[in-house]
Amino acid sequence: MIMTGQHISAKPGALKNMAALALDVGLFISEFRLCDTIAEYLADLLAQSHEDPARCANFSSLLINEIIELAFRSAIPVGRIDFNLLRNEALVRASVAFSYDRNNRAAWSSFDRSADSSGQHPAHHLMMLAQAIGVSLDIEIDGDDRVTLIADFLPREAVR
Amino acid sequence: MSRQTSSFSAEFNEINQEIVLSGRMRPRSVQEIASVINMVRRSLAESGSTAYVNVKRLTHMNMTAFRCLAEVLKSACEQKPQRMIVVVTSSVIAWSAPLFQTLASTQPNLSVEIYDSAFYPGQTFVEDESFIPILRTQTKMTWRHEREILPRHGLRDGLTIADICCGIGDFATLIKRQFNPTRLVALDHSKKSLEYARRVAAEFGLNSIEYTYGDASQMLLADNQFDFVTCRHSLQIFDRPDVLLRELYRICKPGGRVYITNEKNSHCLGEPHSETIRWTYEQVAKLFSHFDMDVEMGPKSRRLLNDAGFDAIKVESFMVTNLDGDPQDFADVIEAWETVYAGQMAVRRGDTPDFIRRFRQGFKDHVLAALHPKGYAGWPIWAASGRKPY
Ligand SMILES: C[S@@+](CC[C@H](N)C(=O)[O-])C[C@H]1O[C@@H](n2cnc3c(N)ncnc32)[C@H](O)[C@@H]1O
Numbered sequence: 147m148i149m150t151g152q153h154i155s156a157k158p159g160a161l162k163n164m165a166a167l168a169l170d171v172g173l174f175i176s177e178f179r180l181c182d183t184i185a186e187y188l189a190d191l192l193a194q195s196h197e198d199p200a201r202c203a204n205f206s207s208l209l210i211n212e213i214i215e216l217a218f219r220s221a222i223p224v225g226r227i228d229f230n231l232l233r234n235e236a237l238v239r240a241s242v243a244f245s246y247d248r249n250n251r252a253a254w255s256s257f258d259r260s261a262d263s264s265g266q267h268p269a270h271h272l273m274m275l276a277q278a279i280g281v282s283l284d285i286e287i288d289g290d291d292r293v294t295l296i297a298d299f300l301p302r303e304a305v306r
Numbered sequence: 307m308s309r310q311t312s313s314f315s316a317e318f319n320e321i322n323q324e325i326v327l328s329g330r331m332r333p334r335s336v337q338e339i340a341s342v343i344n345m346v347r348r349s350l351a352e353s354g355s356t357a358y359v360n361v362k363r364l365t366h367m368n369m370t371a372f373r374c375l376a377e378v379l380k381s382a383c384e385q386k387p388q389r390m391i392v393v394v395t396s397s398v399i400a401w402s403a404p405l406f407q408t409l410a411s412t413q414p415n416l417s418v419e420i421y422d423s424a425f426y427p428g429q430t431f432v433e434d435e436s437f438i439p440i441l442r443t444q445t446k447m448t449w450r451h452e453r454e455i456l457p458r459h460g461l462r463d464g465l466t467i468a469d470i471c472c473g474i475g476d477f478a479t480l481i482k483r484q485f486n487p488t489r490l491v492a493l494d495h496s497k498k499s500l501e502y503a504r505r506v507a508a509e510f511g512l513n514s515i516e517y518t519y520g521d522a523s524q525m526l527l528a529d530n531q532f533d534f535v536t537c538r539h540s541l542q543i544f545d546r547p548d549v550l551l552r553e554l555y556r557i558c559k560p561g562g563r564v565y566i567t568n569e570k571n572s573h574c575l576g577e578p579h580s581e582t583i584r585w586t587y588e589q590v591a592k593l594f595s596h597f598d599m600d601v602e603m604g605p606k607s608r609r610l611l612n613d614a615g616f617d618a619i620k621v622e623s624f625m626v627t628n629l630d631g632d633p634q635d636f637a638d639v640i641e642a643w644e645t646v647y648a649g650q651m652a653v654r655r656g657d658t659p660d661f662i663r664r665f666r667q668g669f670k671d672h673v674l675a676a677l678h679p680k681g682y683a684g685w686p687i688w689a690a691s692g693r694k695p696y
Contacts, residue, residue: 208366272369
């Protein structure tokens with residue numbers, strides 16, 4: 147596990163690194179329990195400066211765990227999986243990046259924020275969950291068949 | 307940190323028509339939870355005109371579990387359109403109501419309620435704002451004793467500490483200043499008390515106390531986290547102290563200690579007027595027991611800790627008296643007790659005006675004993691702790 151926490155930018159409002167964790171994907175997908183362990187770990191860090199850390203961590207871990215479970219089911223055992231937490235004054239961003247099977251490229255690329263109702267997208271249930279609990283979720287795909295799942299938490303609003 | 311991804315329980319209470327799901331439900335596959343899901347399905351099939359699915363203590367869940375449960379609930383709704391299914395959630399778990407609400411919007415006979423009372427029978431009295439001044443003065447009086455007692459139970463500088471059922475947080479503030487813990491979490495289920503606690507801590511410039519809104523019988527805190535866990539004057543107000551102790555045990559580190567204080571109200575005493583005082587406090591014990599609370603718990607601490615699996619148990623008792631500090635503090639506490647016990651609880655029980663008059667008299671005599679230049683008034687407390695075995 148690699149842990150870093152350096153600031154990447156001093157621009158006001160810009161996101162600063164809180165934590166970064168990289169794992170060998172083969173190791174990650176060898177043990178389902180790691181999903182829960184990593185989700186709890188990241189959620190605890192994310193909630194650290196919240197007025198009520200325990201409840202905020204519990205709330206965030208629901209979605210973070212789901213993102214990580216999706217990665218567990220979708221990642222191919224090549225290279226590494228990256229977990230990142232970034233923050234600015236308004237929000238905390240959690241992201242998970244991994245490589246998926248290129249046979250699924252069409253499905254992953256079909257993400258359409260405005261009208262995803264097909265249920266075909268690999269992140270369909272994840273998006274439903276994010277919507278239900280009011281957290282914004284984004285998906286970025288790059289040319290190397292690597293996907294980044296990004297959740298932006300506004301903890302102060304979600305957990306009172 | 308050791309937390310199991312799936313350690314949950316499911317029970318069906320036929321009398322209340324209630325299915326209770328609790329714990330952590332993060333299975334890898336549906337097969338892992340098949341028995342629970344079948345049990346939910348069977349229970350719903352047997353249920354009458356309204357069925358309750360209580361998820362107040364379901365602290366963690368993944369979509370594998372949720373979708374499976376959602377399917378069962380949906381098909382149960384469709385099979386019996388006349389029957390209502392009520393999903394009961396807690397406001398402690400911030401995702402719970404919004405997530406289950408997604409089901410309610412598709413099923414006319416399914417609704418979601420956020421239901422926080424009835425953790426235990428006397429909750430409405432204890433979470434009332436009028437309790438704040440009582441708690442404040444009580445802690446001021448007990449602290450004189452407890453600051454000496456706590457080190458004998460293993461409290462020292464630099465530990466990780468949790469104060470469960472922290473009330474208005476003044477004990478946590480005192481601990482913070484006296485014992486300088488490396489981490490201090492203080493949990494309660496009264497938002498008003500916590501607001502007050504945060505304000506007081508901020509006034510003292512103590513910003514590292516983690517106040518958290520939670521249910522002591524199913525906490526969101528991980529296992530084996532704390533060197534020292536305190537729960538003061540609170541086990542006695544739960545009808546199931548064993549459930550609470552199990553949680554205190556769970557969050558305590560092996561080798562750490564859980565420290566509890568409880569009263570034996572019928573042993574409150576005073577001179578002069580010892581007889582009327584004694585009668586009134588015997589009635590206090592009966593009144594609380596009417597609401598399923600045991601304010602006679604103090605001397606039972608040893609057994610309770612033992613039954614909960616602790617070892618190296620220590621028990622001591624101390625008497626808070628009118629001579630400890632300002633006698634007016636003692637008198638204020640008793641007057642506050644009178645207001646809540648005679649003014650609210652006895653009225654709720656339906657006691658007669660005659661009874662209430664006599665009941666009040668003992669408190670008045672206790673105040674008199676406290677303030678009398680030759681008087682003596684006492685309130686006995688049991689402090690006990692046990693070690694979680696390695
Ligand atoms: C008698 S007071 C004791 C408060 C404090 N420990 C003291 O000594 O001043 C009991 C406390 O338990 C809290 N409480 C009741 N039910 C609770 C629950 N289910 N979870 C957490 N706290 C609870 C109440 O809000 C109240 O503050």
